Amino acid sequence: MNKDLIKANIIDIRNPKSLSTSKMLVDSNILYFCYYDRFQDLEFIDRAPKKYQLIEYPKYYEIMLSSKIELFIHKISIIEFVKTVIEAEMQIAYCKSDPTLNLDNYKPKYFRVNNPQTYYSVQQNILTYLASIKKTFKMIGCDEKDITLDMCLSDFYLTWQKTLADPNEAIMIADANKLGICSVFSDDFDIATFKSINFYTANRKVV
């Protein structure tokens, strides 16, 4: 790898020196390694994180928590975490339905639309993970003053549950609704699964 590309100051967390920061922005993959729990199932389909990721990151996260530094998460990272968990959960569910466990045949959107109850169940599980996460973090990436992570996640989840949409579509719709925008112009079938939306489309599955 071309080392000239590395511009950041690198701290190897495997040999942590004392933390010299009072504020840390935490990325979505850390949430995944610490808060998601089905890696043994993912191992069977060759989709599990690497061993060092599951050992080193929870360990360092614990060190940060004990050091009482402020932990921040961006709204986008929450959505990324949700998307990663969805991908994992739906792949696991797909492999249960296909005895050959051949993910080459897996089509995410097709599987989701044809197994909505599975997707709704995954949404419920994600609510549990998010409830744990919001105990620890402060949120950034929101223009509104005084909005808490709890409020943001509540709006997002209320909009997202019982739809077949990606979480980024849900946060888009939730933010739009807050501004009184209820009409959406798109070709994405998933938008049709939101309640109280005027969906302007020529999507053949819907019109």
Place this chain on the structure above:
Amino acid sequence: MSTNTAVVEMLKYYGEHCVSLYKGNDLFNKIIKMLEENSNIVLDFKNVLTITSSFLNASIAKLYGQFEEAYFLNKIKYLNLDETDTQLLNLVIKNAKEHFSKSPDVRKLENKIVEDTINKKLDE
């Protein structure tokens, strides 16, 4: 038969934050030892601020791969878990039960598929 109750004060042994795999493994080994001594076990989470799936997977979930649930279900009680942590624990347990309920034949097939996948990747 001995039916003493062993109380594990989680704060005392593991601090305010139960996250890492090594803490989870330590708790798992503690529980195994207490079960072998035929103790009833109380895990008291009073004043523990953070519990994550990584910790619960390395400790509680692993029990479901080691024993039949009936063996330890009534022997372990959890104290002072708030609603969020209780829901997380229940989800981790539900997923562990599902994972370890696979029959040996299914696991054998899955292991073969993983092996074939890895070999295929090595050939590429």
